[in-house]
Amino acid sequence: MTTIKLHNTRTRRKEVFTPIDPDNVRMYVCGPTVYDRAHLGNARPVVVFDVLYRLLRETYGADHVTYVRNFTDVDDKIIRRAEESGRPIEQITAETTQWFLDDMGALGALEPDAMPRATEFIPQMVAMIEDLIAGGHAYAAEGHVLFAVESYKSYGALSGRTVDDMIAGSRVEVAPYKRNPMDFVLWKPSEPDQPGWDSPWGRGRPGWHIECSAMSYELLGDSFDIHGGGNDLMFPHHENEIAQSCCAHPKGEFARYWLHNEMLQVEGKKMSKSLGNFFTVRDLLDQGIPGEVIRFVFLSTHYRKPMDWTEKKAKQAEATLQNWMMATVDLDPVPSEEFQPNPKLLDALGDDLNTHLALTIVNSMQSKPQDLLDHARFMGLLSDDVRANFKEHYLSMAHGFGASAELAELGLALDQLRKEAMESKDFSKVDTQKKVLIAAGLEVRMSKDGVELVPGPNFDATKLEGLE
Numbered sequence: 001m002t003t004i005k006l007h008n009t010r011t012r013r014k015e016v017f018t019p020i021d022p023d024n025v026r027m028y029v030c031g032p033t034v035y036d037r038a039h040l041g042n043a044r045p046v047v048v049f050d051v052l053y054r055l056l057r058e059t060y061g062a063d064h065v066t067y068v069r070n071f072t073d074v075d076d077k078i079i080r081r082a083e084e085s086g087r088p089i090e091q092i093t094a095e096t097t098q099w100f101l102d103d104m105g106a107l108g109a110l111e112p113d114a115m116p117r118a119t120e121f122i123p124q125m126v127a128m129i130e131d132l133i134a135g136g137h138a139y140a141a142e143g144h145v146l147f148a149v150e151s152y153k154s155y156g157a158l159s160g161r162t163v164d165d166m167i168a169g170s171r172v173e174v175a176p177y178k179r180n181p182m183d184f185v186l187w188k189p190s191e192p193d194q195p196g197w198d199s200p201w202g203r204g205r206p207g208w209h210i211e212c213s214a215m216s217y218e219l220l221g222d223s224f225d226i227h228g229g230g231n232d233l234m235f236p237h238h239e240n241e242i243a244q245s246c247c248a249h250p251k252g253e254f255a256r257y258w259l260h261n262e263m264l265q266v267e268g269k270k271m272s273k274s275l276g277n278f279f280t281v282r283d284l285l286d287q288g289i290p291g292e293v294i295r296f297v298f299l300s301t302h303y304r305k306p307m308d309w310t311e312k313k314a315k316q317a318e319a320t321l322q323n324w325m326m327a328t329v330d331l332d333p334v335p336s337e338e339f340q341p342n343p344k345l346l347d348a349l350g351d352d353l354n355t356h357l358a359l360t361i362v363n364s365m366q367s368k369p370q371d372l373l374d375h376a377r378f379m380g381l382l383s384d385d386v387r388a389n390f391k392e393h394y395l396s397m398a399h400g401f402g403a404s405a406e407l408a409e410l411g412l413a414l415d416q417l418r419k420e421a422m423e424s425k426d427f428s429k430v431d432t433q434k435k436v437l438i439a440a441g442l443e444v445r446m447s448k449d450g451v452e453l454v455p456g457p458n459f460d461a462t463k464l465e466g467l468e
C-alpha cells in the first residue's frame, strides 16, 4: 500500500496519513458560495482535492472513501445578488450550482460522494446551536446567537493566533451585543423579505461557519480524517468550525488532518476585478482553452505554493497534452483492465501530493502509449469526454499532422532517403530533410531499426506542410 504523507496545517508538519477507519476514509472540503460563476482561484481547491480523492480511492478502494463538499446556498452575497437582479434566490443558487458542476467537470474533477446544500441542514444547525448554548459556549443577544470564543481555550490554535492578537488585528466595528469582539455569529435575524427559518431565537438564518460543522457531523461523524480548503479559509472560517464542532461534540476530534491550498494569482498579481485580471473558469473554456489544460497547469505547481496562472504556462501545457493526445490518438477509449498505477507515480502523489513529479512521470511514458493513456486518465487528464471533444481541437492545432500515422510516414520517408544516401554516399538530401523536421519542433531519432519522429513542446505542424 502506498504510504501517504500529508502536510497537516494543525501541526505544521508532513505526517504519515493513517485513517481512523480504512474502510471509510472521510474527507470534507469547503465548497463554493453559489451566487456567481466560479473564478479560476475557486477551481484550485477543487482540482487539488480531486487528486487527493483519486489517490485515496486508489489506496483504500473506491468504495472506502467518502468525500463531502458543500454548497453554501444561504449567504448575504446571495441575498444581495437577488436584490440587484430581481431574481428569486432559489433560481440564482440552482443555476450557479449547475454552472459550478459543469465547469469543474470540464476540469476533470470527479463529483464528491455527497454535496450537501446548507439550506437542507437548517434544523441540524439549530440543534447544534442549542447544544452550544446549553454547554455555555454560545449566547443569544438581540435576535442573534454568538459563539463565545473565550469558552474554548484552543481558539486560534490552527492559524497560530491568540484571541488578543486577533482583536488587535481586526478593524471591524464591534457590534454592541458581542461580549468579546471576536465572538462570531451562529444565527442572525432575517428581515421579512430575506430568507429565514423559525428558530428559538426568532425567524432568522445561520451564520456562515455553522453549516460546515453541522453538515460534516451529519455526514461524516464527530471525528473524520481530512478537512480541506484554500488557506484564506484558515482564519476565521476553519478556526470557527473547530471551535463549534469541538465544543458541541467534545468526545469527537473533528478533523485530524487539515490541508490548505495556497492562492492562485494571475501573471504574478492577485486576481482582482479592479486590476482587470479577473476571470472565471467559463471565460477560459469559452476562449477555447480546454479544461484539461487548466487542470494540467494547476497540477504543475505544488498545492502549498502560490500558483501563478500565465498564458505561457497554458501554451506549454497545451503543447504537452497535444503530444500525449497524438501518442494515444489511435487507442481504444476503454482503459486496460489490468491497469495498476505505477508505484513511482503513487509515491510522488503520496509525498504530500507532488503532482509536478507525477506529471513528469506520466510524460516519460510516451513510448508506451497505453501506459501514457491509463496514467493520464488516472490524473484526470485525457478522459474519454476530453478525448472525444478535444481530439478535434488538438488535431486541428496540428494541421492534420496530429495523427501519429502521418509522422510515422514522414519517418519512413526519411529512412528511405537515408538508405539511398548510404548507397550513393550523398547525405545532402537527408540533412536538408532532417533540418526541416527539427525546425518544426520534432526530435529525429535514428537507429538501425528506422527513424522515429517525436514531437517536442514547440512542435509546429504548419512547418511540415509540403513535405512528403
Ligand code: AMP
Pocket: 030, 031, 032, 033, 040, 041, 042, 043, 044, 045, 229, 230, 231, 232, 233, 261, 262, 263, 264, 265, 271
Ligand atoms: P468561496 O466561494 O470564496 O468561499 O471560495 C471557495 C473556495 O475557493 C475556497 O476553498 C477558497 O479558499 C478557494 N479560493 C478562493 N480564492 C482563491 C484563490 N485566488 N486561489 C485559490 N483558492 C481560492
Ligand code: ZN
Pocket: 029, 030, 031, 212, 237, 241
Ligand atoms: Zn467550511
